[in-house]
Amino acid sequence: MASTDMLESPPKRNALVSQLLGAGALKKLIVLVLLCAAWEATVRLLHVNKLLFPPFTDVAMRLAMGLGIGAGGSGELWSYIWETLSVILQSFAISIVIAIVVTGLAVSNRWMREVLSVMTGIFQPLPSIALLPMAILWFGFSRDSLVFVVVMAMIWPIASSLTVGFATISPTLLRLGRNYELGRFSMMTQILLPAALPMMISGLRVGWGFGWRTVVAAELVFGATGNGGGIGWYINNSRLFMNISDGFAGILLVIIVGLFTESIFRLIQYFTTHKWGTETF
Amino acid sequence: MVAVLSEVQPDPRSNLVEIDRASIAFPRSRGRGTVIAVQDVSVSIRRGEKFVVLGPSGCGKSTLLTAIGGFIPVTAGEIRVDGKVVKAPSMNRVLVFQDFGQLLPWRTVLGNVEWAVARRWPRNSAGERNMRAMQYVELVGLGPQAEQYPNTLSGGQKQRCAIARAFAVQPEILLMDEPFGALDAINRERMQFELNRVWAAENERVTIAFVTHDVNEAVHLGHRVMVMSRGPGRLRSLVENPSVGSPPHDGAALRLVEELRELLKDPV
Numbered sequence: 201m202a203s204t205d206m207l208e209s210p211p212k213r214n215a216l217v218s219q220l221l222g223a224g225a226l227k228k229l230i231v232l233v234l235l236c237a238a239w240e241a242t243v244r245l246l247h248v249n250k251l252l253f254p255p256f257t258d259v260a261m262r263l264a265m266g267l268g269i270g271a272g273g274s275g276e277l278w279s280y281i282w283e284t285l286s287v288i289l290q291s292f293a294i295s296i297v298i299a300i301v302v303t304g305l306a307v308s309n310r311w312m313r314e315v316l317s318v319m320t321g322i323f324q325p326l327p328s329i330a331l332l333p334m335a336i337l338w339f340g341f342s343r344d345s346l347v348f349v350v351v352m353a354m355i356w357p358i359a360s361s362l363t364v365g366f367a368t369i370s371p372t373l374l375r376l377g378r379n380y381e382l383g384r385f386s387m388m389t390q391i392l393l394p395a396a397l398p399m400m401i402s403g404l405r406v407g408w409g410f411g412w413r414t415v416v417a418a419e420l421v422f423g424a425t426g427n428g429g430g431i432g433w434y435i436n437n438s439r440l441f442m443n444i445s446d447g448f449a450g451i452l453l454v455i456i457v458g459l460f461t462e463s464i465f466r467l468i469q470y471f472t473t474h475k476w477g478t479e480t481f
Numbered sequence: 482m483v484a485v486l487s488e489v490q491p492d493p494r495s496n497l498v499e500i501d502r503a504s505i506a507f508p509r510s511r512g513r514g515t516v517i518a519v520q521d522v523s524v525s526i527r528r529g530e531k532f533v534v535l536g537p538s539g540c541g542k543s544t545l546l547t548a549i550g551g552f553i554p555v556t557a558g559e560i561r562v563d564g565k566v567v568k569a570p571s572m573n574r575v576l577v578f579q580d581f582g583q584l585l586p587w588r589t590v591l592g593n594v595e596w597a598v599a600r601r602w603p604r605n606s607a608g609e610r611n612m613r614a615m616q617y618v619e620l621v622g623l624g625p626q627a628e629q630y631p632n633t634l635s636g637g638q639k640q641r642c643a644i645a646r647a648f649a650v651q652p653e654i655l656l657m658d659e660p661f662g663a664l665d666a667i668n669r670e671r672m673q674f675e676l677n678r679v680w681a682a683e684n685e686r687v688t689i690a691f692v693t694h695d696v697n698e699a700v701h702l703g704h705r706v707m708v709m710s711r712g713p714g715r716l717r718s719l720v721e722n723p724s725v726g727s728p729p730h731d732g733a734a735l736r737l738v739e740e741l742r743e744l745l746k747d748p749v
Contacts, residue, residue: 373583478586
């Protein structure tokens with residue numbers, strides 16, 4: 201027994217690592233290092249104006265200082281990250297609840313299904329950032345405006361993938377639920393939601409991606425008006441005061457946080473749909 | 482040896498299921514009118530027997546089984562289980578499907594059985610639930626796989642798990658809809674043997690209604706075999722099977738297989 205355990209455990213850990221980083225993690229890392237080196241070399245060798253395009257090392261240093269790493273670091277970036285994350289997390293929670301309720305209604309009612317399908321059709325192609333001017337009109341230069349546009353960005357991809365998830369549940373599982381006398385609520389929690397989870401997770405990923413882009417963009421607009429305080433605002437403010445390295449650091453941060461949340465979704469998948477063998481892609 | 486009964490002998494005490502002039506029709510998917518899947522079938526299933534419904538595909542045998550389960554209504558006649566008219570699905574009539582996807586993929590083998598036991602007896606403690614579930618998982622020989630998720634099981638193991646789950650909730654009747662139909666020949670024979678063994682291990686008190694189009698399977702499993710004819714599904718004949726559970730090459734069993742094959746041929 202012991203020997204087979206030893207044989208089996210290393211591949212398991214590799215499976216987790218590759219699930220988190222995606223396939224070919226080492227090659228990707230090398231490509232990344234090369235890209236940074238190319239950036240550095242281009243700026244230095246071609247004598248690009250640092251005010252317009254700072255070299256990678258400057259940006260990395262500003263980023264480290266902003267995050268409070270090393271001597272003289274202010275750590276101010278953390279508060280900007282948190283500001284942006286708190287908006288998107290709040291919007292995410294609101295979107296998930298609304299999407300589940302609306303999709304649940306759509307599953308049980310023919311008219312609601314059409315309403316949802318038409319609404320999704322209308323709002324899916326609309327970049328919700330286009331609603332920001334109206335949102336500002338309705339809610340002012342406030343956090344509410346941000347939450348509104350982010351929710352509008354997230355809710356449609358989540359709802360539509362949830363609809364597909366519910367629609368593709370095997371009739372056998374539904375019969376199983378009826379056989380064991382599940383009521384509406386337990387049918388939802390014990391059969392429909394777990395069975396739709398693979399589609400739901402990919403919907404949440406897409407929704408989060410949309411929301412992340414939207415919140416940063418919206419903060420940029422707020423930054424232009426000198427209000428608010430998230431990463432987007434920080435990027436715009438850095439430009440305003442010609443701290444271009446800080447601006448670039450902000451952009452890197454947006455990418456890093458995006459990648460980090462992506463790996464959280466991968467982690468959730470690893471412990472659920474990947475383990476169950478119900479992954480959709 | 483083989484007695485062909487011309488009609489069902491009613492005995493209200495020993496009959497668990499009474500199908501009384503049942504017809505089942507579906508609306509046609511295109512155009513008007515209805516398709517009659519089952520027409521005017523009257524038959525009774527005795528307590529504690531393994532009752533096999535045999536027929537060619539499309540003869541309405543699965544439809545009939547699903548109606549006993551309460552999943553679809555009869556359009557005429559009545560189906561009574563334990564004297565009560567069947568109206569909706571119930572844990573007293575558990576279906577086992579052909580589909581390997583009948584297990585909850587997000588629960589382990591043991592978890593699937595525990596889930597069903599918890600549905601059946603919600604007041605039991607987690608410990609009792611676990612013990613009972615484990616007992617049935619071991620009964621079907623899945624002890625070593627108890628903590629595995631269904632996606633790691635073979636088709637035969639999945640069906641074993643489904644059978645364990647169904648037996649564990651002690652239904653009045655177990656409805657099996659070609660549960661071994663998607664298995665390869667070797668596994669199918671093994672599972673038929675296993676089903677007989679599990680049924681015997683449960684003190685031969687579980688009533689089973691088993692739908693199949695496989696004549697050998699019918700003879701190996703059924704105390705009685707009901708033969709249905711196609712278009713629309715009717716009761717063709719009801720055959721007592723004294724060679725139930727006998728090895729596949731037993732002489733009497735082979736003769737019955739031949740006889741059933743003849744019955745399955747469409748009347749000219």
